[in-house]
Amino acid sequence: MPNDTMKKIVSLAKRRGFIFQSSEIYGGLKACYDYGPLGVELKRNIKDAWWRDMVHRREDVVGLDCSIIMHPDVWKASGHLAGFSDPLVDCKNCKERFRADHAPRKDAGTETEYRENGKQDGKKLKGVVGKQGYVCPVCGGGDLSDERQFNLMFRTSLGSVDPMQEIAGAVEELAKLDAKGRRERLGEIIAKSAVYLRPETAQGMFVNFKNILDSSRMKPPFGIAQTGKSYRNEITTANLTFRTCEFEQMELEFFVEPGTDDEWYAYWRNARLEWYKKLGIREKNLRLRDHEQSELAHYAKACADVEYFFPFENESGEGEWGELEGIANRTDYDLKKHAEATGKDLSYFETETKKRYIPYVIEPAAGADRATLAFLCDAYDEEAIPDQKGEDAVRTVLRFHPRIAPIKAAVFPLVKKDGLPEKSREIMAALLDQGVNCFYDQSGAIGRRYRRMDEAGTPFCITVDAETNEQNTVTVRERDSMQQTRIGVNEVVEYIKEKVK
RNA sequence: GCGGGUGUAGCUCAGUGGCUAGAGCAUCACGUUGCCAACGUGAGGGUCGGCAGUUCGAAUCUGCUCACCCGCUCCA
Numbered sequence: 221m222p223n224d225t226m227k228k229i230v231s232l233a234k235r236r237g238f239i240f241q242s243s244e245i246y247g248g249l250k251a252c253y254d255y256g257p258l259g260v261e262l263k264r265n266i267k268d269a270w271w272r273d274m275v276h277r278r279e280d281v282v283g284l285d286c287s288i289i290m291h292p293d294v295w296k297a298s299g300h301l302a303g304f305s306d307p308l309v310d311c312k313n314c315k316e317r318f319r320a321d322h323a324p325r326k327d328a329g330t331e332t333e334y335r336e337n338g339k340q341d342g343k344k345l346k347g348v349v350g351k352q353g354y355v356c357p358v359c360g361g362g363d364l365s366d367e368r369q370f371n372l373m374f375r376t377s378l379g380s381v382d383p384m385q386e387i388a389g390a391v392e393e394l395a396k397l398d399a400k401g402r403r404e405r406l407g408e409i410i411a412k413s414a415v416y417l418r419p420e421t422a423q424g425m426f427v428n429f430k431n432i433l434d435s436s437r438m439k440p441p442f443g444i445a446q447t448g449k450s451y452r453n454e455i456t457t458a459n460l461t462f463r464t465c466e467f468e469q470m471e472l473e474f475f476v477e478p479g480t481d482d483e484w485y486a487y488w489r490n491a492r493l494e495w496y497k498k499l500g501i502r503e504k505n506l507r508l509r510d511h512e513q514s515e516l517a518h519y520a521k522a523c524a525d526v527e528y529f530f531p532f533e534n535e536s537g538e539g540e541w542g543e544l545e546g547i548a549n550r551t552d553y554d555l556k557k558h559a560e561a562t563g564k565d566l567s568y569f570e571t572e573t574k575k576r577y578i579p580y581v582i583e584p585a586a587g588a589d590r591a592t593l594a595f596l597c598d599a600y601d602e603e604a605i606p607d608q609k610g611e612d613a614v615r616t617v618l619r620f621h622p623r624i625a626p627i628k629a630a631v632f633p634l635v636k637k638d639g640l641p642e643k644s645r646e647i648m649a650a651l652l653d654q655g656v657n658c659f660y661d662q663s664g665a666i667g668r669r670y671r672r673m674d675e676a677g678t679p680f681c682i683t684v685d686a687e688t689n690e691q692n693t694v695t696v697r698e699r700d701s702m703q704q705t706r707i708g709v710n711e712v713v714e715y716i717k718e719k720v721k
Numbered sequence: 722g723c724g725g726g727u728g729u730a731g732c733u734c735a736g737u738g739g740c741u742a743g744a745g746c747a748u749c750a751c752g753u754u755g756c757c758a759a760c761g762u763g764a765g766g767g768u769c770g771g772c773a774g775u776u777c778g779a780a781u782c783u784g785c786u787c788a789c790c791c792g793c794u795c796c797a
Contacts, residue, residue, distance in 0.1 A: 227790095235732050235747080241788080247770060248788045300797070358793090372797075419797080455722080455795040463796080517797055533790065543796095605757085613758070635755055663749090667757035674757090683756070695756080702757070 225531040229600050230460060232616070236676055238262065238596065239461060251457030251464045255592075258676055261626030261657060263468075263592045267447050269499060269623055270470045270586070274445050281443040281472065282436050286424035288449060289378065289415050294423050297561035298554060299518065300373060301416075309352075309364050323354035326362075334360040374451045374465075377413040386412075417451040422583060425473040426554040429566055440568055440579050441484060443474035447588065459532050461589045462542055468588035475568075475579035478552065481521070484582045485549045489524050492547055492584045496526065496591075500621030501598045505529040507541065519553035526586075528594040544594055545586035552578040595624060599677055618677030619700055622720040627678040629658040629716050632669050634685040636662045643709075644684045647694070650713050656720070674699055680716060 233239040237256030241248045255263055275281050295301040309320050326332060326349045333346055334356070347362040349355055355362050377383050386409050387394075394402050418424070425444040432444055447470045457463050476484045493508050511523040526545040534540050555578050559566040569576045599618040606613060622628065631648045633640035641662055651658045659678065661669045666683065673681055681697040687706075688694055694712060695704040707715055 230789095231732055244788095246787095250788070298797095452796085456793095458790085460789095519797090534792090615758080632756095665757085665759055666755065667759075669758095670756080671758045685756080697756080704756075 225597075225600065226459075226533055228602075228616075229531070229597055232600070232618075232675065233259070233460075233596065251454070252466060253461050253464065253589075258626040259592070262595065262620070262624060262677075263588060265624040265626070266499075266591050266595060267468075267470060267588055270495075270588075271445070271447065273495060274443075274470075274472055278443075280438075280441060281445050281474075282432060282438060284425055284428055284432070284444050284446045285448065286421075286428060286446065288418050288451075289376075290418060290423065290427065292411075292415050293561060294427060294558075295373065295416055295419075297557045298423050298426075299557070300419055300423075320352070320354065323357050324360075325353060326355050328353050332360055332362045334362075372453045373419050374417040374453065375410075375414055376417065377410070378415040379413045381413070383410055383413050419452045420450050420585070421446045421448050421469050421471045422473060422550075422585065423554070425471070426558055426581075429475070429555060429558075430564065433568065439570070441474065441476040441480065443472050445470075445472045447471075459530070459542075461593050462530065462532075464589065467590075470586040470588050470591075472584050473550075474582040474584075476582060477570075477575075478577055478580050481549055481551070481580035481582060485522055485547070488582050488584050489547045492545055492586070493526050496528075496544065496594075499595070499624060500619075501528065501594060505598055509541070517548070519550050521549040521551050523548040528590075528598070530594065531597055542590070542594075543587075544590050545584060547582070547584045550581040550583050552580055554581065555579065595620065615671060615674060617674040617699065620677040620679070622679040625677050625679050625720070626657070627659050627673070627676055628656050628720045629680040629682055630669070630673045630678050631658060631660050631682045632666060632684065633662050634666055634683055638686065639689065640684045643688055647682060647684065647709065647712055651716065654713050654717060656713070656716055658716075670697060670702075680719065682712060682716075 230239075236258055238259035240254045240256055242252035242254050243249045271283070275283050292301075309323070328349050328351045330349050331346055332349050332355050333344060345361070349362045350364060352364065356364060387406065390405070390409065394405060397405060425446060428444070432438060447468065449466060449468050451466050454463055454465055457465065461467075472488075474484060474488065489508065493506060496506055497503055505528055507527050507529075509525045509527050511520075511525070516523055524547050525543045526547070527541040528544050529539050530542045531539045532542070555566045558564070559578070567576050567578045596618070599620045601617050601619055603615040603617060604613075605615045618625075620626075629651060631644045631651070633644040644660065644662070648658060648660050659673070659676075661672070663669070670681055677699075679699045681699075683695045683697065683704075685695065688709065692709045693706050694709055695706050696712075696715065697704045
């Protein structure tokens with residue numbers, strides 16, 4: 221029952237410290253979430269795996285970490301400042317909210333017929349199309365609100381003087397202006413200090429393209445990678461951390477010679493799908509979906525999404541495909557725009573061939589929070605196992621790939637006497653010393669301790685028992701099979717390190 | 722933003738004809754046991770989402786509000 225599954229995952233996430241709602245004791249904040257002790261490890265492991273595979277294991281990619289607040293002109297050049305401001309209109313009849321540029325056109329002054337409240341059996345109403353020249357796309361009504369700007373970027377102000385102060389001082393002047401003039405004047409005042417939280421990390425890579433060429437001796441084909449937070453005022457937020465206003469991205473901008481872009485696009489499109497598989501996401505829950513021409517963003521030549529089948533609650537009751545990552549061919553759009561805006565030369569000169577060109581960009585852009593959620597959902601499993609009395613019982617287990625598991629190993633003394641706790645602590649210390657995140661537990665029955673670790677997704681449990689004192693060996697219990705292997709105490713660190721590599 | 726649903730302990734949920742708020746699990750302590758969610762005893766933990774109103778009295782009725790879920794819309 222996938223409907224149930226998401227509920228159980230949310231419950232487990234809260235109970236075990238993966239994901240909490242932001243500011244929960246204040247009643248929560250819309251679409252903001254915090255990662256608890258286990259969640260932060262999981263997310264970090266995913267980001268680290270991405271960084272290692274995309275940057276450290278390649279010669280052709282370098283990293284970058286740029287500021288979230290950038291020069292406001294960056295967003296003018298990239299098209300975000302204009303493109304993010306879609307005029308929205310509310311229908312006063314059926315309460316629909318829609319984009320003005322998507323509404324059906326009708327000549328101003330002509331008559332329009334529609335149903336009351338937009339209901340099929342509603343009373344027939346007649347109206348006149350207003351001077352805006354369009355009607356409601358749902359009910360066809362002409363009784364519409366003014367167009368409202370809805371900026372998808374988070375605006376804030378840079379500088380120690382609050383722009384509110386200047387606005388307060390301009391109140392009388394503003395009162396004399398009409399609505400349009402007032403908006404323009406207010407815009408002028410705010411624009412003096414207005415800056416934006418980035419809606420994507422990508423522009424940081426484009427803006428630093430020349431710096432990196434000049435400082436790193438990289439030449440196309442090469443990439444710049446970055447992870448970090450981005451912010452967008454989403455109209456609708458939903459499904460836990462799947463769509464939030466503040467989110468973390470893992471982006472690569474890969475610069476290539478024009479003409480080679482198609483093959484590099486194909487390369488990354490495939491490579492990125494394989495990455496999720498390699499880290500343990502089941503193949504049946506993954507797919508690549510190519511965008512239709514009409515779906516493509518204004519800058520993109522081609523785009524494909526890596527999608528995961530989330531167990532979200534919905535009408536079908538089965539779950540829903542959701543985007544984890546988009547791989548786009550952004551062409552030379554961004555570098556060209558920034559070159560135009562700044563007058564700087566952002567082309568690349570190839571000395572051997574004496575060719576000069578503005579590189580094309582292939583962009584695999586992944587959501588770190590979405591990936592974390594997908595790994596969590598995919599790891600979730602319930603196993604029917606009879607308990608000691610032979611009655612039906614359920615074992616809840618998170619089957620994380622050891623590389624991303626929050627806790628790599630747990631160390632238990634079978635009993636808390638006969639020097640077993642002391643021996644366990646020694647093994648713990650050796651593991652911690654090697655940077656293996658592990659957990660010590662001596663409370664309650666051993667079976668309970670195993671099951672607790674199953675729920676946290678810990679792949680290995682090391683138990684110190686009577687034989688440890690006699691033969692200097694411990695048991696290693698494997699999470700998925702629940703099989704135990706006996707190994708020497710001095711092999712433990714290497715054994716675990718090898719398994720979680 | 723609209724429509725529908727939900728909100729009681731860390732989790733899952735009872736509760737009501739309006740009076741001192743409950744269970745199971747979880748957590749902690751002690752004891753016992755010792756390899757797969759054991760047993761006993763005890764303990765801690767609740768602004769009944771928030772604010773206001775009606776009332777002698779509100780978790781319960783009314784209004785507003787916040788958050789989450791579903792649908793529509795949106796997703797450069």
